[in-house]
Amino acid sequence: MTEYLLQAFIYLVAAVIAVPIAKRLGLGSVLGYLLAGIVIGPVIGLVGSETTTIQHFAEFGVVMMLFLVGLELEPKMLWSMRNKLMGLGGLQLGLTTAAIFGIAWMAGLPWTVALTVGLLLSLSSTAIVLQTFNEKGLDKSEGGRNAFSVLLFQDIAVIPMLALIPLLALPELLASAEAAAAAAEHHPELSLVAGLPTWAYTLVIIAAIAGLVVGGHYLSRPLFAFVSSAGLREIFTAAALMLVIGIAALMGLIGLSAALGTFLAGVVLANSEFRHELEASIEPFKGLLLGLFFITVGAGIDFGIFAEYWWQVLLGTLGLMLLKGVILGVIGFVFRFKGADAWLFALSLAQAGEFGFVLLSFGQQNAVISAELAAPLSLLVALSMLFTPALFIAFDKWVVPRYQGGQDEREADDIGETGQVIIAGIGRFGQIVNRLLVANGVPTTVLDNQYSQVDTVRLVNMRAYYGDASEPDLLHTAGIEHARLLVVAIDNQERAVEIVHHVKRHHPKVKVLARAFDRGHGYQLRQAGADMVISETYHSALEVGRQALDMMGTHPFHSHHLKHTFAEHEANYDDKLFDSWANSDDEAGYTLHYQKLFVELEEALSKYMGKDRSQHDLDERSWTPPPKDYLDDFEAPAEESADK
Missing domain, CATH: 1.20.1530.20 (Na+/H+ antiporter like fold)
Structure with missing residues (x-):
């Protein structure tokens, strides 16, 4: 043993x-x-x-x-x-x-x-x-x-x-x-088919x-x-x-x-x-x-x-x-x-x-x-x-x-039609953006450097072109000079920053809306000149948090209010955090000053949640406020609520 x-x-x-x-x-x-x-x-x-x-x-x-x-x-x-x-x-x-x-x-x-x-x-x-x-x-x-x-x-x-x-x-x-088989007979292997004819086997x-x-x-x-x-x-x-x-x-x-x-x-x-x-x-x-x-x-x-x-x-x-x-x-x-x-x-x-x-x-x-x-x-x-x-x-x-991250030498597609909006990236994020715009009559030009992804979306009649949006010539072919908006939704963080920097430098009139992977990537995109930066997980996480509050017994009106209060509180500190990150000599940008600001944000959050903002949020005005005694009704047994 x-x-x-x-x-x-x-x-x-x-x-x-x-x-x-x-x-x-x-x-x-x-x-x-x-x-x-x-x-x-x-x-x-x-x-x-x-x-x-x-x-x-x-x-x-x-x-x-x-x-x-x-x-x-x-x-x-x-x-x-x-x-x-x-x-x-x-x-x-x-x-x-x-x-x-x-x-x-x-x-x-x-x-x-x-x-x-x-x-x-x-x-x-x-x-x-x-x-x-x-x-x-x-x-x-x-x-x-x-x-x-x-x-x-x-x-x-x-x-x-x-x-x-x-x-x-x-x-x-x-x-x-x-001889080897004879020696193995002393320790024969179990078998259900030993000695059977071929047809039986x-x-x-x-x-x-x-x-x-x-x-x-x-x-x-x-x-x-x-x-x-x-x-x-x-x-x-x-x-x-x-x-x-x-x-x-x-x-x-x-x-x-x-x-x-x-x-x-x-x-x-x-x-x-x-x-x-x-x-x-x-x-x-x-x-x-x-x-x-x-x-x-x-x-x-x-x-x-x-x-x-x-x-x-x-x-x-x-x-x-x-x-x-x-x-x-x-x-x-x-x-x-x-x-x-x-x-x-x-x-x-x-x-x-x-x-x-x-x-x-x-x-x-x-x-x-x-x-x-x-x-x-x-x-x-x-x-x-x-x-x-x-x-x-x-x-x-x-x-x-x-082969640029595993892609082949397939040449970029010829772009026959251009739109007011250019979308770089047709993955899970870019597809939703494109579908919403097209459904509302906004012409788009979609680019993606993964040919398999382009071929896949074409199967469902979604127009897309193969090509690398970080290439200036391709952006020119896609009509960047006449576009009103560029949506950057590619998976590569570094290339996303490069695209934003190039477009804002050479085509400053084009608005740039960029997807960020996290807070640090969002700061890089903002520093590169993006007009609007959206975190790919921020809004979905907020919605999950609101739903969690609902399931824990918070009234939907109140949880909706808390969600918007949280987002507003984050927005109030956003410029301060970005300035601290941008002025840092540290490569990552997360200095002691930045950390103190973030701690300050978290400490103020609980106090800020009590702020009355019902007069400022148009979205909340469509809600019917809960009755004053809704908590009593919520805590009552199901049978009593049914009787009422």
């Missing part, structure tokens, strides 16, 4: 130290985990033979990850992805397998071994890629979605690969495989998958409703783990991939009202086990073999990643991926994956791959996974800046 606790302590210490350092250096958590494993394994030797056993346990993190991925995909969405799954995924898998098979065959390997090597090296790392996508926010990009389609197809393709590999057995390896698989779909659809809701009725979060967490572990065990009993089974279960439960609770319950376990998996990959690298075959392994790893990157680049060209999306698609999938370890072990067990060949191949897979975070760093450092 003490030995296991000590090993767990070593793994956790390595993660706690290495991952924050890697994140601070901009290397990402995945590389931190891998380096932690290398340090405690091959370098220091704190862990050793138990790494393989722990890795089998840690692979359950991949299973949980695919369950969570399935929860995000409704069956309709999955069906809509069928073209990308078969097109991108099928083409990538086929071309990569064929290329590696050809190289391995020409290198002298038997065709059966060459085919197996091609299959296992054609797969990419779902764990590393999706984890990195989530950390960097790339999962919603076009390149990220295309890469996800390929990964999903690869994970599904593992099943036919597992069925094919036993048919490729080499006679000269059968003896050693039979097929029926068992169909029945298991059908039971999974039907049970997940009809039985999961009453199960989780029963569990949630207990009101104990830990029991719901236990139920979620029970579901995932049970499905993984069932898949193992019938010889299928546990990851695929849990993914399918996730898809079935994607429409469940308990989906978010399941995600919250599984997520911490998934993150911890995935981290443990990456550590074991690093700890399992055999530097003894690397020292013996270092140049072959290193050349093979770099050659594999280059080959896969080129093939992915060609596929991206065929499917017309552009700019940063094409680079992200090619770079993110250039490595071998964790299922490569599974197929390597399976190939050895079925007399296809010898132990002498499996050792360097395992090292090649591990090193390619180790190098992958470097590709994402290169993407961030060189590709993203080149």
Whole structure:
């Protein structure tokens, strides 16, 4: 027991130290985990033979990850992805397998071994890629979605690969495989399909998958409703783990991939009202086990073999990643991926994956791959996974800046019509502004430098043009000389300030209304010359506060009054705070004087709330004041109020 606790302590210490350092250096958590494993394994030797056993346990993190991925995909969405799954995924898998098979065959390997090597090296790392996508926010990009389609197809393709590999057995390896199988008979694995004929095995698989779909659809809701009725979060967490572990065990009993089974279960439960609770319950376990998996990959690298075959392994790893990157680049060209999306698609999938370890072990067990060949191949897979975070760093450092935040080289649209109002940014904020103006007959010209956003709003007949509003030539084309108003609603804070500064300097007659992210950004926009600055959260937060007062028992008239009093009080101090910020030598502008002013504002707020302003606010005049005894009525029981 003490030995296991000590090993767990070593793994956790390595993660706690290495991952924050890697994140601070901009290397990402995945590389931190891998380096932690290398340090405690091959370098220091704190862990050793138990790494393989722990890795089998840690692979359950991949299973949980695919369950969570399935929860995000409704069956309709999955069906809509069928073209990308078969097109991108099928083409990538086929071309990569064929290329590696050809190289391995020409290198002298038997065709059966060459085919197996091609299959296992054609797969990419779902764990590393999706984890990195989530950390960097790339999962919603076009390149990220295309890469996800390929990964999903690869994970599904593992099943036919597992069925094919036993048919490729080499006679000269059968003896050693039979000896290993005889030794394993002392500790046989549980199986429901051992010894069954092919037709019976097929029926068992169909029945298991059908039971999974039907049970997940009809039985999961009453199960989780029963569990949630207990009101104990830990029991719901236990139920979620029970579901995932049970499905993984069932898949193992019938010889299928546990990851695929849990993914399918996730898809079935994607429409469940308990989906978010399941995600919250599984997520911490998934993150911890995935981290443990990456550590074991690093700890399992055999530097003894690397020292013996270092140049072959290193050349093979770099050659594999280059080959896969080129093939992915060609596929991206065929499917017309552009700019940063094409680079992200090619770079993110250039490595071998964790299922490569599974197929390597399976190939050895079925007399296809010898132990002498499996050792360097395992090292090649591990090193390619180790190098992958470097590709994402290169993407961030060189590709993203080149394509202006991940956009492609698409040229700005020709602007045929100009309006009295130019709106820079057609996201969630700019859309509402534009809809209100257009609905009231005000002609607008909308610009946005995210072509996907422009194409999306065009689907609902909203006129928008692709282009960067910070470019003076584009503003000229959009008719800035004749516009009456410019609304700045872009997401990039620095570019928003640049646009305001440029327009007020060269077109001072144009009024500028700008959206601010926070108080500091609002001061920067105001300093740049914006005529009106609106905080994107201020008014909605005020309204939520008013509604909260209503729900706490304040009469709607009084809460409305308090809301406007609060806003008026803020406005009275706004100029003082801005002047203090603008005259500060501090880079952030929040000096001691500013802080004192803000404290003064907060202290005066409670006194100011009692001010009678009913004669000054036109909006409040439309309200019918509450009767003098409304508080007595509010506090009376519901039955008495109904009687009255």
